[in-house]
Amino acid sequence: MTSSTYFSYVEDIAPKNTIPALENGDRLTQSEFERRYHAMPDRKKAELIEGIVYMASPLRITQHGEPHAAIIGWLMLYKALTPGVQLGDNCTVRLDADNEPQPDALLRIEAGGQSNISEDGYVEGAPELIAEVAASTVSIDIHDKLKVYRRNQVQEYIVWRFQDRELDWFRLTEGKYILLDSNSEGIIKSEVFPGLWLDKEALKALNLAKVIEIVQQGLTTVEHQNFVKQLSRQQ
Numbered sequence: 001m002t003s004s005t006y007f008s009y010v011e012d013i014a015p016k017n018t019i020p021a022l023e024n025g026d027r028l029t030q031s032e033f034e035r036r037y038h039a040m041p042d043r044k045k046a047e048l049i050e051g052i053v054y055m056a057s058p059l060r061i062t063q064h065g066e067p068h069a070a071i072i073g074w075l076m077l078y079k080a081l082t083p084g085v086q087l088g089d090n091c092t093v094r095l096d097a098d099n100e101p102q103p104d105a106l107l108r109i110e111a112g113g114q115s116n117i118s119e120d121g122y123v124e125g126a127p128e129l130i131a132e133v134a135a136s137t138v139s140i141d142i143h144d145k146l147k148v149y150r151r152n153q154v155q156e157y158i159v160w161r162f163q164d165r166e167l168d169w170f171r172l173t174e175g176k177y178i179l180l181d182s183n184s185e186g187i188i189k190s191e192v193f194p195g196l197w198l199d200k201e202a203l204k205a206l207n208l209a210k211v212i213e214i215v216q217q218g219l220t221t222v223e224h225q226n227f228v229k230q231l232s233r234q235q
Helices: 003-013 030-038 061-080 138-151 200-204 208-219 222-234
Strands: 046-049 052-055 085-089 105-109 129-134 156-161 166-173 176-179 187-189 197-199
Touching (some): 030 046, 046 138, 061 085, 061 105, 129 138, 138 156, 138 166, 138 176, 166 200, 197 200, 200 208
Antiparallel strands (some): 166 176
16 A cells, blocks of 8 residues: 555545534533534524523424514614614624523614624624513523523513513613513503613504504604614714
């Protein structure tokens, strides 16, 4: 056997330097999580929560797809009339060394807010508001993610527990998440994004006409107008 034939033989039997597949339950650093994720031939939703990989199961339209679309539609209307805020749908967020979630929706202040956009296009740092539709992931969303978002200073966190027919809107107050209550008219008002109003019962019933009506009322308030002026000065 010649030397060239030998080395060719060794190369054929030697293990290839391949990147391991991303698996549900893997314990990884953020950099290794991203390396494996980008090497996946068919990318799908995967999150790193407290150093553990979570990969989404198939999503049902009634339990996740339609509620998710309703949340995005509500936030999109607010964004359309609030220059200076950015809306994200299933965007990866680099929070810290052990956490890289992909929340169903986020709303962030573009200039002067808590988060930035990296050179490669990812959100880095905590958006002001995150919303999750919790169906099969309810235990993660209401426990582990809540702790991660609180620790990283996400100011408002919405969890729509669809199967439980409940929606929780948390506000970060002195390092703790406190539930925001509906007023006498059944409306919850964001304390971070003036004018972002929600009729919780209408959203839970997927009464989108009512949801739109209420957020439109919030968008006509003096508080919202002042917020838009504040954002324009920060650009």
